[in-house]
Amino acid sequence: MTEQAVASRLDRPSPPGGRSLRRAQRIASQCFAAALQSSCWLFMLVVGGLAAELIWGARLSIRTFGIGFLWSSQWNPVTQQFGAAPFIYGTLVTSVIALALAAVFGILAAIYLAEFAPRRVGTYLGLLIELLAAVPSIVYGLWGLFVLAPIVANWIGPALQKSLGFLPIFQGTIYGVNVLTASFILTLMIVPTITAITRDLIAAIPTRNREAALALGATRWEVASQVVLPAVHRGILGACLLAFGRALGETIATTMVIGNRPVISASLFAPGYTVASVIANEFTEATSDLYLSALIELGLILMVVSLIVIGLGRLMVRLFIR
Amino acid sequence: MRLYHERARSRSPGCGVASATGASQGLAARQEDHLTQTETGRRLTTPRAGAYILRAGIFACAVMMAPAAFAATQIVGAGSTFDFPFFSKAFYAYTGKHPEVTVNYQSIGSGGGIQQFTAKTVDFGASDVPMDAKELTRAKDPVLQIPIALGGEGIAYNLPGIGKGMHLTPDVVADIYLGKIAKWNDPAIAKLNPGMKLPDTAITVVHRSDGSGTTYIFTDYLSRVSAEWKTKVGTGKDVQWPAPSSIGGKGNEGVAGLVKQTPGSIGYVELAYLLENSIPYAQLQNKAGKYLYPTIDTVAAAAATKPNVSSTDFSIVDASCAECYPISGYSWVMLYQKPKDAARGKLVKTIMTWLATEAQPIAKTVDYVPLPANVQKQALQVLGEMQ
Numbered sequence: 001m002t003e004q005a006v007a008s009r010l011d012r013p014s015p016p017g018g019r020s021l022r023r024a025q026r027i028a029s030q031c032f033a034a035a036l037q038s039s040c041w042l043f044m045l046v047v048g049g050l051a052a053e054l055i056w057g058a059r060l061s062i063r064t065f066g067i068g069f070l071w072s073s074q075w076n077p078v079t080q081q082f083g084a085a086p087f088i089y090g091t092l093v094t095s096v097i098a099l100a101l102a103a104v105f106g107i108l109a110a111i112y113l114a115e116f117a118p119r120r121v122g123t124y125l126g127l128l129i130e131l132l133a134a135v136p137s138i139v140y141g142l143w144g145l146f147v148l149a150p151i152v153a154n155w156i157g158p159a160l161q162k163s164l165g166f167l168p169i170f171q172g173t174i175y176g177v178n179v180l181t182a183s184f185i186l187t188l189m190i191v192p193t194i195t196a197i198t199r200d201l202i203a204a205i206p207t208r209n210r211e212a213a214l215a216l217g218a219t220r221w222e223v224a225s226q227v228v229l230p231a232v233h234r235g236i237l238g239a240c241l242l243a244f245g246r247a248l249g250e251t252i253a254t255t256m257v258i259g260n261r262p263v264i265s266a267s268l269f270a271p272g273y274t275v276a277s278v279i280a281n282e283f284t285e286a287t288s289d290l291y292l293s294a295l296i297e298l299g300l301i302l303m304v305v306s307l308i309v310i311g312l313g314r315l316m317v318r319l320f321i322r
Numbered sequence: 323m324r325l326y327h328e329r330a331r332s333r334s335p336g337c338g339v340a341s342a343t344g345a346s347q348g349l350a351a352r353q354e355d356h357l358t359q360t361e362t363g364r365r366l367t368t369p370r371a372g373a374y375i376l377r378a379g380i381f382a383c384a385v386m387m388a389p390a391a392f393a394a395t396q397i398v399g400a401g402s403t404f405d406f407p408f409f410s411k412a413f414y415a416y417t418g419k420h421p422e423v424t425v426n427y428q429s430i431g432s433g434g435g436i437q438q439f440t441a442k443t444v445d446f447g448a449s450d451v452p453m454d455a456k457e458l459t460r461a462k463d464p465v466l467q468i469p470i471a472l473g474g475e476g477i478a479y480n481l482p483g484i485g486k487g488m489h490l491t492p493d494v495v496a497d498i499y500l501g502k503i504a505k506w507n508d509p510a511i512a513k514l515n516p517g518m519k520l521p522d523t524a525i526t527v528v529h530r531s532d533g534s535g536t537t538y539i540f541t542d543y544l545s546r547v548s549a550e551w552k553t554k555v556g557t558g559k560d561v562q563w564p565a566p567s568s569i570g571g572k573g574n575e576g577v578a579g580l581v582k583q584t585p586g587s588i589g590y591v592e593l594a595y596l597l598e599n600s601i602p603y604a605q606l607q608n609k610a611g612k613y614l615y616p617t618i619d620t621v622a623a624a625a626a627t628k629p630n631v632s633s634t635d636f637s638i639v640d641a642s643c644a645e646c647y648p649i650s651g652y653s654w655v656m657l658y659q660k661p662k663d664a665a666r667g668k669l670v671k672t673i674m675t676w677l678a679t680e681a682q683p684i685a686k687t688v689d690y691v692p693l694p695a696n697v698q699k700q701a702l703q704v705l706g707e708m709q
Contacts, residue, residue, distance in 0.1 A: 077533070078556035145576070150583050173524065176584055177569055260531030260570030261563070271569045277531075281572060284403075284431025285533025285559045287457065292433075 051303065058297035060290055069297060075262040077282070082294035084301055086262040090272035091305070093179055094254060095247035097268075098186035103240050105187075106194030113195070114202035115224050126199060133192035141256030144185040149176035149257055152184070157269055172267040175259060180268040182258040186250055190243035197239035201232040234317060241313040248306050251276040275302045394422040397670055401428075401435020401448030404535050405653050407594070407688045408471050409448070412681040416673060425673060432535060432559070439656050445670050447656040450535020451559065452633035464659040466708055467633035468701040469652040470678060472691040474593040474621035475540055476603040476649075478581050481506060481521065486602040489514040489613050492640070492648070495606070496548035498588060499527055500555075501565030506586060521586075524567060528580045528589030531570030533559040539651035540590045543639040547648075590649070593621065594689035606649070609642040620647035621691045629696035650691070660709050671708045678702060 055062075061069065065082060072083025109129065113122045153176035160170045205228055213227045214220075259271020260281060275298050286292045399409075406429035413425040430438070432449035439447030440461045452467045477490060494510050497503040503510055507520040530537045538559045545552040555561050563570075569584075571577040574595040581589040582601060593616050596603055605613040614620050624646035625631075628638050631652065640648045655674060661667030678701040682692035693701065 074562075076562040077560045078558040078562065145579050146583065153584075173567070175526070175569060177571075177580065255531065255572050256576065260572070261568060281532040281570075282560055283433075285433045285535075287433045287436060287559075 051300075054296055054300040054303060058293055058300050061293035061297040064290060065294070069294075070301070073262070073264060075278075077286075077288075077291055080288065080290050082291070084275070084298055086264050087273050087275040087278050087298060088301060088305065089264045090179065090258065091248055091274040091276070091302070093268075093272070094182045094186055094258070094274060095244055097180070097183035098190060098247045099240060099244045101183070101187040102190045102194055102243060103236075106191045106239075106243075107198055107236060109191075110195045110198035110202060111224055111228070114199045115228060116220070126196070129192050129195045131192075132188060133196070137189065137250060137253040138256075140185050140189055141253040144181060144253060144257040145177065148184060149181050152176055152178070152181045156180075161269075168266040169268045172265070172269055174269040175271055177257050177259040177271055178267075178269050179258065179272040182254045182272070182274070183268075185253050185257055186247045189250060189253060190247050193243040193246065194236070194239045197242070198232065198236050201235040201239075202228055205231050237313065237317050241310055244309060244313070245306055248302065248309065249276055250274075251280045255280055275299075275305075395424075395666065395669060397423065397425045397446075397666070397673060398444045399425065399427045399435075399446040399448060399655075400430050400438045400444045401656075402432045402450050402535060402653050403429040404450050404473065404592070405429070405448050405471050408685050408690050409677075411688055412677055412684045415681070415684060416676065423669060423673070431533075433533070436656070442658075442662070445657075445661070445666060446674070448653065449656065450651070450653050451538050452636060452654045453656060461658075466657045466659050466704050467654050468657070468674065468678060468704045469631055469636070469693060469697055470655045470674075470701070471653040471685060472621065472625050472650065472693055472697075473653070474616040474618075474624075474647055474650040474691060475536060475590050476593055476596040476616040477588065477606060478578065478591050478596060478601040478603045479588045480581050480583075480585055480601070481523070482585055484518060484520070484602065487615070488518065488602070488604045489607070490604045491607040492543075492547035496544050496551050498525055499529075499544060499563070499565055499568075500548070500551060501527070501567065504567065523586035526584050526587040527563065527565040527568040528577050528584070528587050529563050529568055529570055530560075530574075530577055530590075531572050534573075535559065535651065535653060536574065536590065536592055537561070539639060539649060542637055542651070543649045546637075546640045593618075593650075593691070597689050606647065608644075608646050608648045609640055610644045610646070612644055614645070614647050616647045616649070618686065618689075618691050620645055621650045622694055624648065624650050625652075625691065625697060626694040629694070630700060631697055632700075652697075657705075657708060659707060664709075667708065671705060675702065675705055678705070 061082065065072065069082065069084050070088070071085050072081075073085045074081040074083045075086065076082075109125075113126050113129075117125060153174055157174035157180070161174065164170045209227055209231070210223050213223045218226070254274050255277040258274060258277060260273050260277060261271040262273045262278070263270070265272070279295050279298055282291075283295050286295055406427065409425075409427045409429075413427060417424050427448075428444075432451065435444075435447040435449050436453055436457055438444045440457070448470070453461070453465065458465055477495060479488065481488075488511075490511075491514060494503060494514065497510065504525055506523045506525055512518075512520055538557065541551075541555065541557045541561050544555070545557045555564055569580060571580040571589070574592050577589045578591050578595060578599055578601060581587045581591070582599075591599075591601070591603075596616065603615070605615055607613050623643060624641035625638055627641045627643050627646060631638065633654065636652060636654075638650055638652070641650075655677075657670060657674065658667070661670065678693065679698050682698070685692050
């Protein structure tokens, strides 16, 4: 839509008050339209510039390792051999587990807060959940390292191994800092996004929809599952995508608790590594050009992975939801 | 309705300013046209807004200029995080004595320090490992490098029921980090500690996950004492850790934290950090066969054995004297021999001379090891070449 078209829409209906007012109003609308467009273009510019900068910075690594960078598991700064596979794997695994857990708990909590909780309880609990979003990630990281990691090593890990030890993901030595602990921390960090958005979406559903269902004899549970949820599932998917993006890019909290070992191992109890963590860990002291370039290429890969994930999410929304 | 127009009107000038500063030049020009077209009522608001902006601008300028007007020169440095506690305390003391000078040191990491120094955005750089030949050619102009801080590293461990002072030899440490010794009750460890009841616990090897001078010094030591380590792994600020049970912690606090809460773990931690925390740490056998704790004295003794330390020959690990602790190393400051701004250069020279000599007792207060007298002399000699 052109700027004029937006402006003329915003102008209507033409108010009384003479030409000067109408003109002032038109200017105001044009300003508004310009602000809308320029802020959008600004973001496009920033994203485009970022991508260009990353590709430029990564060119040495791309030239040296080619496409093999993606599936090589080597990460040896001494011999200058670099590969991204363990980092991509660690990033995806931790984020997927975190999203799965956060989606379940986050959506359930949101339904309770919006539909079932007494108003007072709902307000206070909602506030508490949103407070989780305001905690700095280094605090999550330290808490994860000093509190959660020992709990995982001594309680959760052994319990899982005892009950589900036949699965390869729960086998092997249990370290405190591992992929599972990192996933737990990420879960905590993305739950507020999912809960807050879902709760607001539910709250926006007109009361008369619920009343209609109730009048037809539906129970509260049926109202929640058959009236409320279907009306908001598209929005919930959007919230999940947003949360997933955050999980993919989270740096310092995962660095503290994932163990930082660049290997791909089936067990969730083994240490791993994420793309964002290795950049945070090694960027400051990466003195050789190739080393630096490999780290920048990792940043590029993270950007592409996020793009693919968001694209897939959009596709899912389009395929499964009308 | 009336209210809406009022609001719309009073908003528009602000909006015009915003987009004029924004990216789109065409849009700004178009709005400029509208501003001039508008009538008297409108015109009134535009100069007023302009006056506000002008006033705000003047205020902002005044705020920014104020420190420059009162304080004098600010010397800027960047680099190693290892140096930061010492530097911040020392430079604070320096400004106390010379209020006309402040030193702003940014601990962005050695790699960043070298980059900023090469790009000449800082007056001096600091790095845990001196710049190598390749990095020096990139700097174009002649560079002077002086040792400025000295630190040692201890080997911390966590074995329930076993306190400080376990005996370890270089071979055993290397084999643990290579993953060849995987249990604490391995005969190789038991032989060194006859009185200790070593448990049948798996060893978890803890290392730094971030690139660091601490890792450089430690791997330098392992390369020196173990041929296998040297060929398989090598020396670096970050390496590919071979032990299958290895985990990485970020920073000294990360390694110390992991060791503290992982029974059966072992990790290398900076001396300053070790002395501040209550983690048991080992007595390490030195070249003379003596088991020693890392202390300020034993590290200083090791450093003193190599008085002619230079930026190409700087390793002091595995030093050979009876009271030498074997894992320690220097951190370095980089300066241009002929700084562009001669007056600033002179000031930097004065500050560095002070830092390498008079300020060294300050290092001791934050658990670094003061530079031995002969190394101070060496540093002053290099500084003397600065013009």
